[in-house]
Amino acid sequence: MWKTPVLIVNFKLYKSGVGEKALELARILDKVSKERGVSIIAAVNTFDAYRIKNEVKIPVILQHADAVEFGAHTGRINVELAREYNLDGLLINHSERMLKISDIDFLIQKSKDLNMVSVVCANNSRVAGALAFLEPDFIAMEPPELIGGNVSVSTAKPEAIVETIEAVKSVRNIPVLVGAGIKNGKDVRKAIELGAEGVLVASGVVKAKDPEMALNDLIGGMM
Numbered sequence: 001m002w003k004t005p006v007l008i009v010n011f012k013l014y015k016s017g018v019g020e021k022a023l024e025l026a027r028i029l030d031k032v033s034k035e036r037g038v039s040i041i042a043a044v045n046t047f048d049a050y051r052i053k054n055e056v057k058i059p060v061i062l063q064h065a066d067a068v069e070f071g072a073h074t075g076r077i078n079v080e081l082a083r084e085y086n087l088d089g090l091l092i093n094h095s096e097r098m099l100k101i102s103d104i105d106f107l108i109q110k111s112k113d114l115n116m117v118s119v120v121c122a123n124n125s126r127v128a129g130a131l132a133f134l135e136p137d138f139i140a141m142e143p144p145e146l147i148g149g150n151v152s153v154s155t156a157k158p159e160a161i162v163e164t165i166e167a168v169k170s171v172r173n174i175p176v177l178v179g180a181g182i183k184n185g186k187d188v189r190k191a192i193e194l195g196a197e198g199v200l201v202a203s204g205v206v207k208a209k210d211p212e213m214a215l216n217d218l219i220g221g222m223m
């Protein structure tokens, strides 16, 4: 399991987060993680995952996997295959790739069986509390309307962070991450002060002119 606080960078399908650019970005994450002694995790697309995993030391996770076993499934990817390629874990149920509850349960349990880390996303505190019963390794709460914007969850919805932590911890002691609109160290610090054990960030790093500078700024809020 990763040392908290953690910074997960979701490369999404941004042009600056795929192919050669993804590898370049993953190397920057790796360098900054080593220099600053902070847990940084790369959440990458399936095409790039294997190559990136072989080039960096930081954990590399998939942005999504399907709740299927090996077999007659076309255009799908399962947790076992991610394990065979030495990936470290999965994002599950991101707002941009929502799943039904039985699939979320399947993916969490399969990750446990294969010693992979599960990071399950929730769009609000109630869903986060409900998902805690499924015992993922991390729960990441992100209000969908703030994703990709310039106003962070820490600024716009501090109460949602507090409510999420209360809802999750009343069920089980699972670390809570928050995300959406987080762009700088101030946003991160506020989230951590409210009780979050890390953040999930995408555009603030992946679309930044200088991702290394952006990462260092974000990390400043974790110290």
Ligand SMILES: O=C[C@H](O)COP(=O)(O)O
Pocket (backbone or CB within 6 Å): 010, 094, 142, 146, 147, 148, 149, 179, 180, 181, 182, 200, 201, 202, 203, 204
């Ligand atoms: O997975 C990451 C989140 O959806 C946050 O995205 P964002 O940092 O661009 O708001």
